[in-house]
Amino acid sequence: MIKVMVVDDSAFMRKMLSDLIEQDGRIQVIATARNGVDALEKISKYNPDVITLDVEMPVMNGIEALKNIMARHPKPVIMVSSTTKEGADTTIQAMEFGAFDFIPKPSGSISLDIYKVQNDLNNKIVHAARTPLKILNKSNENNITTETDPNRLIESTRNFVVRENNNNLPLLDSRMIVAIGTSTGGPKALQKILPEIREDFPAPILIVQHMPKGFTKSLSERLNKLSNITVKEAEDGEILKKGIAYIAPGGYHLKVRGVGTSVVVKLDQSPLMNGHRPSVDTMFYSLAQLKDQDVLAVILTGMGSDGTKGLKVLKESNKTIALAESEATAIVYGMPRAAIESKYVDDVVTLNKVATTIEKYSI
Structure with missing residues (x-):
């Protein structure tokens, strides 16, 4: 069973995403967090296999949270992003800092139609859980050779x-x-x-x-x-x-x-x-x-x-x-x-x- 933590400042989105994820029998949501600081405190406690991370959050936003996660508790992270220009720019930046991939919120920060990305999200979670962390780690990306493994x-x-x-x-x-x-x-x-x-x-x-x-x-x-x-x-x-x-x-x-x-x-x-x-x-x-x-x-x-x-x-x-x-x-x-x-x-x-x-x- 793949263990997932859902991080989003919206209680509604945390609930929606958790429900969609847990409809897949391969995946279990073991924890949720309301912002980056809350997520960092819970990662060491719950040790999830994969994290979904909202891009736009108060206290500590998605990019700062991602940097801290990859530095302190490296995990495959899937960004959950709005489709605004700012949200898209931040998401591309997140790929540079080691995010596995992203899913878009179809209609803004509170997406009532988030179910549209359910299959895509769950497939990415499954693949993320299988990905060796050394490939995702930004600091190692230029050092991977055929001799590495x-x-x-x-x-x-x-x-x-x-x-x-x-x-x-x-x-x-x-x-x-x-x-x-x-x-x-x-x-x-x-x-x-x-x-x-x-x-x-x-x-x-x-x-x-x-x-x-x-x-x-x-x-x-x-x-x-x-x-x-x-x-x-x-x-x-x-x-x-x-x-x-x-x-x-x-x-x-x-x-x-x-x-x-x-x-x-x-x-x-x-x-x-x-x-x-x-x-x-x-x-x-x-x-x-x-x-x-x-x-x-x-x-x-x-x-x-x-x-x-x-x-x-x-x-x-x-x-x-x-x-x-x-x-x-x-x-x-x-x-x-x-x-x-x-x-x-x-x-x-x-x-x-x-x-x-x-x-x-x-x-």
Whole structure:
């Protein structure tokens, strides 16, 4: 049984969240707290496996509470955030300080419709409880290597041979596009990768990060400040340019279409794919429609298998090199595992080697 502590300044929200969580037979709410100070006092007493933490609270807010939790009582933390611009900015910041993931309050601080995120919340709690704390700990994020835990590397490469000699891989030409797909743990992974990409990077980068509307804007702004390349939310109709990373807006699929010799962004709200919009599969399917388009496809941390079916189509129709993040560093190994087991992945690398590997194939 997974033990959870619910932290929220609203008694109503504490009750609502507790009731929703306990409807899942795998999870038990063992304690609640009304603010960060109260939470810190109760963590040592109750020792929860996972904590849900409201972003906006009096006395000690969510960010300060998170910093203290990760420093004093490291636990997987899921932030519960309002969808305001301020709430989204704070949530992205929380990912930097070690939060596992977040769920949005659908309609503000007191969400009568919080039940809409029940399945998402409970699935994230289950995955959070399984995640090694050393991967979440911000102080260790740059020190994780394939040698850190040989058992995780062995598992991640079982039935798969990582190609150390890349002579058999296709050479991608100057018209290549980099396409990155990620979900849970993605903001932290992207924050590691994009700042390491050089300013004159010779290709556009498309990114699908599973996030609801409002949060991808804050994510792109934060990554843009940290990176040498330009990082922005994709806009419908804009022409892809080298050295710019385009993040799919929450609630929209990121597709592309050819216009003459250019490739143009196409955003739409067509049906969800794999329960997601944006979807990695949808992005890959769209790229596969471009004639003679070379693609460097990258699958990072995330729940589920989004991207695997699209990768198969992409590999069969275009000159494509596929990378996947190793289990040794993936916060959630679902998406990379599915891609690797499909046998369409060419290289498996730890997070701290993703940027250099992208650069290697892009020269």
